[in-house]
Amino acid sequence: MTELLTALRAIVGDSHVLTGEADRAPYEADWRGRYKGRALCVVRPGSTEEVVQVVRACAERGVAMVPQGGNTGLVGGGVPHTTGNEVVINLSRLNRVRAVDPVNNTLTVEAGCTLATVQAAAVAHDRLFPLSLASEGSCQIGGNLSSNAGGVHVLRYGNTRELTLGLEVVLADGQIWDGLRGLRKDNTGYDLKHLFVGAEGTLGIITAAVIKLFPQPRARAVAWAAMESAEAAVALLSEVRAACGERLTAFEIVGHAALELVLQHIPGCSDPLRAPAACYALIELSDPAADAALQEMLQTVLSAQMEAGRVSDAVIAASGAQIAALWALRENISEAQRKEGISIKHDVSVPVSRIPDFLRRADAALREAFPDLRIVAFGHVGDGNLHYNLSKPAAAENADFVAQTAVVNRLVHDIVVGLGGSISAEHGLGQLKREEITRYKSSVEMTLMRSIKQALDPHGLMNPGKVL
Amino acid sequence: MTELLTALRAIVGDSHVLTGEADRAPYEADWRGRYKGRALCVVRPGSTEEVVQVVRACAERGVAMVPQGGNTGLVGGGVPHTTGNEVVINLSRLNRVRAVDPVNNTLTVEAGCTLATVQAAAVAHDRLFPLSLASEGSCQIGGNLSSNAGGVHVLRYGNTRELTLGLEVVLADGQIWDGLRGLRKDNTGYDLKHLFVGAEGTLGIITAAVIKLFPQPRARAVAWAAMESAEAAVALLSEVRAACGERLTAFEIVGHAALELVLQHIPGCSDPLRAPAACYALIELSDPAADAALQEMLQTVLSAQMEAGRVSDAVIAASGAQIAALWALRENISEAQRKEGISIKHDVSVPVSRIPDFLRRADAALREAFPDLRIVAFGHVGDGNLHYNLSKPAAAENADFVAQTAVVNRLVHDIVVGLGGSISAEHGLGQLKREEITRYKSSVEMTLMRSIKQALDPHGLMNPGKVL
Numbered sequence: 001m002t003e004l005l006t007a008l009r010a011i012v013g014d015s016h017v018l019t020g021e022a023d024r025a026p027y028e029a030d031w032r033g034r035y036k037g038r039a040l041c042v043v044r045p046g047s048t049e050e051v052v053q054v055v056r057a058c059a060e061r062g063v064a065m066v067p068q069g070g071n072t073g074l075v076g077g078g079v080p081h082t083t084g085n086e087v088v089i090n091l092s093r094l095n096r097v098r099a100v101d102p103v104n105n106t107l108t109v110e111a112g113c114t115l116a117t118v119q120a121a122a123v124a125h126d127r128l129f130p131l132s133l134a135s136e137g138s139c140q141i142g143g144n145l146s147s148n149a150g151g152v153h154v155l156r157y158g159n160t161r162e163l164t165l166g167l168e169v170v171l172a173d174g175q176i177w178d179g180l181r182g183l184r185k186d187n188t189g190y191d192l193k194h195l196f197v198g199a200e201g202t203l204g205i206i207t208a209a210v211i212k213l214f215p216q217p218r219a220r221a222v223a224w225a226a227m228e229s230a231e232a233a234v235a236l237l238s239e240v241r242a243a244c245g246e247r248l249t250a251f252e253i254v255g256h257a258a259l260e261l262v263l264q265h266i267p268g269c270s271d272p273l274r275a276p277a278a279c280y281a282l283i284e285l286s287d288p289a290a291d292a293a294l295q296e297m298l299q300t301v302l303s304a305q306m307e308a309g310r311v312s313d314a315v316i317a318a319s320g321a322q323i324a325a326l327w328a329l330r331e332n333i334s335e336a337q338r339k340e341g342i343s344i345k346h347d348v349s350v351p352v353s354r355i356p357d358f359l360r361r362a363d364a365a366l367r368e369a370f371p372d373l374r375i376v377a378f379g380h381v382g383d384g385n386l387h388y389n390l391s392k393p394a395a396a397e398n399a400d401f402v403a404q405t406a407v408v409n410r411l412v413h414d415i416v417v418g419l420g421g422s423i424s425a426e427h428g429l430g431q432l433k434r435e436e437i438t439r440y441k442s443s444v445e446m447t448l449m450r451s452i453k454q455a456l457d458p459h460g461l462m463n464p465g466k467v468l
Numbered sequence: 469m470t471e472l473l474t475a476l477r478a479i480v481g482d483s484h485v486l487t488g489e490a491d492r493a494p495y496e497a498d499w500r501g502r503y504k505g506r507a508l509c510v511v512r513p514g515s516t517e518e519v520v521q522v523v524r525a526c527a528e529r530g531v532a533m534v535p536q537g538g539n540t541g542l543v544g545g546g547v548p549h550t551t552g553n554e555v556v557i558n559l560s561r562l563n564r565v566r567a568v569d570p571v572n573n574t575l576t577v578e579a580g581c582t583l584a585t586v587q588a589a590a591v592a593h594d595r596l597f598p599l600s601l602a603s604e605g606s607c608q609i610g611g612n613l614s615s616n617a618g619g620v621h622v623l624r625y626g627n628t629r630e631l632t633l634g635l636e637v638v639l640a641d642g643q644i645w646d647g648l649r650g651l652r653k654d655n656t657g658y659d660l661k662h663l664f665v666g667a668e669g670t671l672g673i674i675t676a677a678v679i680k681l682f683p684q685p686r687a688r689a690v691a692w693a694a695m696e697s698a699e700a701a702v703a704l705l706s707e708v709r710a711a712c713g714e715r716l717t718a719f720e721i722v723g724h725a726a727l728e729l730v731l732q733h734i735p736g737c738s739d740p741l742r743a744p745a746a747c748y749a750l751i752e753l754s755d756p757a758a759d760a761a762l763q764e765m766l767q768t769v770l771s772a773q774m775e776a777g778r779v780s781d782a783v784i785a786a787s788g789a790q791i792a793a794l795w796a797l798r799e800n801i802s803e804a805q806r807k808e809g810i811s812i813k814h815d816v817s818v819p820v821s822r823i824p825d826f827l828r829r830a831d832a833a834l835r836e837a838f839p840d841l842r843i844v845a846f847g848h849v850g851d852g853n854l855h856y857n858l859s860k861p862a863a864a865e866n867a868d869f870v871a872q873t874a875v876v877n878r879l880v881h882d883i884v885v886g887l888g889g890s891i892s893a894e895h896g897l898g899q900l901k902r903e904e905i906t907r908y909k910s911s912v913e914m915t916l917m918r919s920i921k922q923a924l925d926p927h928g929l930m931n932p933g934k935v936l
Binding site for chain 2: 102147150161176178181182183189195197198245353385422429433440444454455468
């Protein structure tokens, strides 16, 4: 292994091969502290060509590689195992914006650009890159691509997958696949980019991408609406979409318990409505036309829905500050829940039409099995994606609560899959759900996935033990 | 082989195994008469389960299969070779709409549904399925999926790929992959559906799909604008998109020669503007809000562009009849060109920003090599996709003209690829471009495609000799 370290140092320079325990530490654990591995070393290549040489050096010696971006993942996909014989390839130094084409509405960016850098490059050319996540200051676009990141604007713009036109990938044997095409239409064979997007680094290392830009929104309106049921929220979604079409940029649901936690734990947050309700919808419209009458449009559709008895009360933000205040209620839920204590989280999706069924079934099953659990449900209802989290009962011990995780997961996931849903809507499989997924995917699908892995990484060196 | 025929008859019934020459003939040739093959037989299964049994019967005997939908393809992808030992599996009898979910905005349809049937099922639930093609009355959704069909609304809604959420596929060994999920977010492993979409039946047989629906447009406005260059058209596209955002449903370019052919050959068509120009843009806006002031929006942006000198003249349709008349100028180009005589066609794409470069270079190269060729350029400039067609010089003999096809193709394709483009934007590779693509794709990419083919169809029985 000393010989491999020598080879790696010759490729990237001594200072970019980290071997000391303290130097390696930030790259060996995820930010939530759920996964702590140990790597042979951490290599920080500075260019695609250096990635090629690093991969070749590892592949020739049969050494496994763990590609890593900003290390903000939630499922342990970018963290090494504890064996001490994997090389972490951190892409942070590949951080150039290679090209901007405002007429083609594309950016060509390297994997190590932070999402915030990518967003800023778009804004500098009066365009929007719509992917937006809580971790955007530190997560990197290569990680967003490898995990097919979602976020609050998927409803309108799609997941990272749908925002991608082309990729550059270093394959398991160190060859470069140059698929950096900026084309909206290209029917010349199998669509390889879609294999690498969302593969969590198990099929190759994404080193650069061509991503889509959109016109900057110039008008924006946000409403907060209260209703008595998830059925009403889903029905409201249909009405808003029919009335507003693609102006609808976000439609988030917030359960009463989630709002309560935010009001309790986050300073400066207040309930925008007078009376409590079972659930709330945060609705955002945006439009590139600066004079679009979006507030009036929201007013019209919400008034009609109040008359129809579907919405009990609603408020439309009258200023940018009020827009920020309404969004803060949604964006602080995770933080408020963290302050409340530990929780068991689920990142699930079902068809939008089954959201009420899911909540009804899951709530009932959990209340029966664990009467004191507190259900904190919220999320991207416009995508059928809920963060269905369970807070520790106030009286319970942490250890007792955590011990129930597997049972709770099983109960929730069985209901999700029974409704045609997914047990990982946004976050991926990584290490966290690698075993769990084998319960739900057919053997046909698992076999297909394994044959693709075998075809692209026959020696199993790319991020082994993740996803599959 | 008699024994295979007996087995197939036992599966689908005697009347659905066609062996007579006259019975087979419509399935053995493409509609343009460019490809004429000979099949062992044509089988018409009536259900996914029958497809499974047919595939197993063929696979067990090592017999190659050619999946076929409405047989409207342009590259020979659904037509058997001339060997007489392939089985055509025609999916027309799998023509049920299995489910409609207006709240989830999805349809579950079988492969043999015509596109028109799918569109009508959406409309029956007050929704839009936006894929729209000249052949929509006879092409089938399974073929649209297998060829990743495009059309005039890709700019706004994407290709068939982007309209697909889930698939059911019968694999090369007769197993069913049930990926019929109606989810907007699902990050549980490799995205297999994107492998089968656009694979032209070489990796398995798509038997059903979950596809996306959209709100019905209730307002629509169409303009026809004249300008002096492709540069001006591309700049106009940027301006219209910035002003109108997602309301922009189509932005088509029509070269002067293309308009001339339509005016000459298509009865009832007339030039909507007073003076001829180098090229024209057909611009369509639509909006689900019935009171959207789309004509005013077009008026504003076009007036500003006329003042800026980019647009020389423009007309905005004042009625549905005028909208139809403007679209007729675009939609009749192929027919007019057919009436004019034979032509050499190209279905190419480049980044939108390179459209003017492409036209300048290709026009110049062709005028030098073939001074009398008539260049008929038009297409989906909003997607960077041009149909760059060449009509026979009036004085030339057909045979002499056709003999130049390979030289002309090479010249055009080299320029396309030099600009980062694709030699098959919409139509696929099939038999037509299977050789040609090996000139332009890297050996890395060809090897990746072959390893995926090998992984999913190890015996090479699914539509061999197409794509790869």
